[in-house]
Amino acid sequence: MKKELREQLKRQLKADRQVVIAGFKEDGKPEKLLRSLRQSVDAVLTEAWHAAGLPDNTALIGVGGYGRGELFPYSDVDLLILLEQSPDPATTEKLEELVQLLWDLGLEIGHSIRTVDECLSESAADITVQTSLLEARIICGDEQLFQQLETRYNAAMDPRAFFHAKVLEMRQRHAKYEDTAFSLEPNCKESPGGLRDLQVILWLVKAAGLANSWRTLATSGLITQTEAKQLMEKERAFKDIRVRLHLHAGRREDRLVFDVQTAIAESLGLSATGNGVHMRRASEYLMQRYYWAAKTVTQLNTILLQNIEERLFPKSGEAVRINERFNDVNGLIDIAEDDTFEKTPSAMLEIFLLMTERPSIKGMTARATRALWHDRFQIDAAFRADPVNRALFLRIMQAPVGIIHALRRMNDLSILGRYLPNFRKIVGQMQHDLFHVYTVDQHILMVVRNMRRFTMAEHAHEYPFCSQLMANFPQPWVLYLAALFHDIAKGRGGDHSKLGMADAEQFCREHGMSEEDTELVVFLVENHLTMSQVAQKQDLSDPDVIQAFAKLVGDERHLTGLYLLTVADIRGTSPKVWNAWKAKLLEDLYKITLRVLGGEPHSADNELRNRQQEALATLRLYGLEADAHEPFWKQLDVAYFLRHDASDIAWQTRALYDRFNSDKPVVKCRLAPIGEGLQIAVYIKDQPDLFARICSYFDRKNFSILDAKIHTTRHGYALDTFLVTEQNFAKSYRDIISLIEHELCGLLTTPEPLPAPGKGRLSRLSRTFPIQPTVDLRPDERGQYYLLSVAANDRTGLLYSIANVLTKYKINLHTAKVMTLGERVEDVFLIDGAALSNARNQIQLETDLLDAIKV
Secondary structure, eight states, X not given: OOHHHHHHHHHHHHHHHHHHHHHHHHHOOHHHHHHHHHHHHHHHHHHHHHHHTOOTTEEEEEOXXXXXXOOOTTOOEEEEEEESSOXXXXXXXXXXXXXXHHHHTTOOEEEEEEEHHHHHHHHHHOHHHHHHHHTOEEEEEOHHHHHHHXXXXXXXXXXXXXXXXXXXXXXXXXXXXXXXXXXXXXXXTTXXXXXXXXXXXXXXXXXXXSOSSHHHHHHTTSSOHHHXXXXXXXXXXXXXXXXXHHHHHTSOOOBOOHHHHHHHHHHTTOOOBSOGGGOBOHHHHHHHHHHHHHHHHHHHHHHHHHHHHHHHSOOOOOOEESSSSEEEETTEEEESSTTHHHHOTTHHHHHHHHHHHOTTOOEEOHHHHHHHHHHGGGOSHHHHHOHHHHHHHHHHHHOSSOHHHHHHHHHHTTHHHHHSHHHHHTTTOOOOSSSOOBOHHHHHHHHHHHHHHTTOGGGTTTSHHHHHHHHTOSOTHHHHHHHXXXXXXXXXXXXXXXXXXXXXHHHHHHTTOOHHHHHHHHHHHHTTTHHHHHHHHSOTTOHHHHHHHHHHHOSHHHHHHHHHHHHHHHHTTOTTTOOHHHHHHHHHHHHHHHHHHTTOOOOHHHHHHHHHHHHHHHHHHHTXXXXXXXXHHTTOOHHHHHHSOHHHHHHHHHHHTTTTTOSSOEEEEEEOTTSSSEEEEEEEEOOTTHHHHHHHHHHHTTOEEEXXXXXXXXXXXEEEEEEXXXXXXXXXXXXXXXXXXXXXXXXXXXOOXXXXXXXXXXXXXXXXXXXXXXXXXXXXXXSSSEEEEEEEEOBTTHHHHHHHHHHHTTOEEEEEEEEEETTEEXXXXXXXXXXXXXXXXXHHHHHHHHHHHOO
């Protein structure tokens, strides 16, 4: 190949590309760009093909997306070089030169060189090859050879086998993307409801000879003209987004990750509205549009798959009458007449109730689904006010089985949002709080699902205590309603708990619920964040904290309901947010409060006595002499016993009872009793920078500190306990325990100057959505200590940076609660120190802490 040709074709490609992209930025027409880029590459490929001088009985074929006639800015150019027979050495050399030229031109090609027989053999063995050949088109070369391939390929096609293979492939792909179109960072091509789902439909109907476009699909009766128009609109919207993603990234990129959402939104003309806490980002408008489009595609995809399956696999089963409105057809519920929902609008709720009552029914027929989809607009104010419909909705919520499937189907078909207008507002609404990984509507349904799982015997092993409580809870459906409303007011501005409480109260009263149940639902919605805040931010050893919480909940039913909702809510935010430490804090708060509600006084004396007796019982099992603990315990004050569990007291006593005057540091480590992480106890003569020194060690090891209890004995020793976690603990915890005990002991024996805190890098998510760091210092209610609250984006070395500042001011640390919510950290410290008595010092401390936690 001549160098002149290569340079000429490169210039041609570059010039064409610039013109096409400039045109797209002017008119915003993705189809025109895709077609123009494909035509440009077609022209260059044709010139290169002719220059290669290949034999007449060869052909250049476009396959896959390129064969479909589309080319995204940075997509591969998929090619098949079709031969009549295996190439001789001369032809092989020319083929190698051609492929090298195409790469030299900057084309990202995916190519194969095959005869017709080889194509058919590969197609029979690999569904991906079979699919790519389905969209083959000739670019240049021997047309008769291409027609021979098409004829033999079509004759070999088994539409039924192809259907099964592609549906299985689609389900596996959906599973990879967690079976939801509502991921906060969706892949616009591969995620459920994206471009690939649309392509699957067109592949299936083309393979079956039913249609070859959305328009011919409508004329064949598989979908209506309106549905075809909707699908074309959504396909165009997804193509538009994908083009913009490619151009923005300068490479092939199909993921709408947080980093690019704002840029893509602004390129589409979307802009932020409002300001401050009420601001709505341009990216939120973009993503809500995306989710609504994906939801439509998902629903119409379901209808189409059922219709195609009925054409390919006709079933002769007779309709079994359920009632005058519905029939059971081969395990699917069907409407008795096409206008069932028009004549009896309440049937739009009845159909979901019937599916909860009849487990043998696995879904709806395409006819019923389509009718629901089109008739949903009949659900208006009059429909919602109808006592019949209100009773039906409550019966769905009260159903013994199938509630989650019913609610999810209702949401997919927009029935739930039509019946609860405020729910419709949060469908597809993103949450930029750095720990939710679902849109608001999907999070709510996940919380309801978690509640339901507490009632199911097959899931009792997951959270046995929750399952036990739920088994004894009267009318658990009331909790499902609270879950349904707990975040329904997100994004409206103001306190979503208060606004949601008003929505919940209105719903309960309109639906004729009892005063007692109404009050419980309203209480739970209003206070759904309270229990986690008390458990994770306040001192549970303080009787006043427990008394105040007990007064708030009032009785066991409210306490149990709030506990179950709190666990379900935290678990429904993100897999990363829930951990065994939070589970223990919540369970401890529940049990202590329950005792108070039962009349047992929660005093320091009672708690002290109980914990000491329980610890002594454990020590006897260890074989310690009856009074062996006494010299050590005399050095410990009441606060120590109130802040440690009996098992912790026994463990530390066993390790230290004969070494409590040791000149050398003692470091003990064990698997945490909560079942996650390691518990580390450090005992050493107190020193001002001890907490910072220990944190610097954990920082170097990339350990995350979940909890810290800092105590100073009467004779001047520090007894500090840490709960730490790290990804690899479970794999080699014995070696890690030995290493920690050895290294940390050595570090404390020969202390070196504290290293300067590092500025750990923020995660990609935190860089995209940085939060404003905050530091709040205030006296506790008794005026004995100060509460220091710090909120910031999580990063490596954050706690050490804080500890370093506290050391500088000679601050005494008593407890540290480290709460990580996804990418956000909220740490609460109980502190005192002479420096805090001066208001100017307090302000300077807050300033220095803010500087330390900034990145």
